[in-house]
Amino acid sequence: MKAYCVTDRNCDEGITLVVFAESRGKALAYAVMDDRLCDYGYTGLRANRCPSLDKYYSNGKREMDWLDDNDRIAMVKDANFTCGHEYGCMDGRDCPAYQYCEYGQECTEKQEDE
Numbered sequence: 001m002k003a004y005c006v007t008d009r010n011c012d013e014g015i016t017l018v019v020f021a022e023s024r025g026k027a028l029a030y031a032v033m034d035d036r037l038c039d040y041g042y043t044g045l046r047a048n049r050c051p052s053l054d055k056y057y058s059n060g061k062r063e064m065d066w067l068d069d070n071d072r073i074a075m076v077k078d079a080n081f082t083c084g085h086e087y088g089c090m091d092g093r094d095c096p097a098y099q100y101c102e103y104g105q106e107c108t109e110k111q112e113d114e
Contacts, residue, residue: 003053003064005079006031008040018050018064018075020057030062052078069096076100 001020004027008015015036021027027047031037037045056064056074064071075081076097083095095101 001054001057002027003050003057004047005050006037006045006047008037009044009046013037016081018053018071018079019047020062024049034063050079073097073100 001022004019004021004024006017006019006027007013013036017031017034017037019027019030021030024047028042028045031045031047032040032042053064053074056071064075066072066075072081073096076083077100080102081097082101083097
């Protein structure tokens, strides 16, 4: 299985699903059934390979879960995902991937400069 990052074509929603599938088309077919992206339809989505996350596939796992600490750390560390203050990354207390996150590190540097 291969990892694909699926978003809406214009990245309007700011949502990226990491889907494990055999092909780009199958990744899109899976994502279009997800409540977060279903309004875009098959042609309104884009799927790009994310080979750095291939190693996180386990038998039967269809997608990575941002709310799972281990998955979030992997997505940030290996695929350069970032998050914002809504996940507690401004001070690092609530985000398990804070130490790997560019956004979190930039915020820490800004706070230290003030």
